[in-house]
Amino acid sequence: MIKPALTPAVVTVPRSVRIGYGVxxxxxxxxxxxxGLLLLFYMTNVLAVPA
Structure with missing residues (x-):
């Protein structure tokens, strides 16, 4: 007789790990x-490069 395959257990990721990845x-x-944003402001306002 063939035994049914075992289903893998669902493993949840802890909240602290998710927050760490998010940060x-x-x-x-x-x-x-x-x-990039600061360089854009610097080049257009200080160096007078046209947008």
Whole structure:
């Protein structure tokens, strides 16, 4: 007789791990976005480069 396959147990990720990944994602996005925005402001207002 063939035994039915065992279904894997559902493992949930703790809230602290999800918050940690979320904070890392926000920091990465901020690190990559803010310099571009500041450079845009600097070039158009200080260096008078036309938009």
């Amino acid at each position: 890392g994602s926000v920091c990465t996005a901020t690190f990559s976005t803010v310099p």
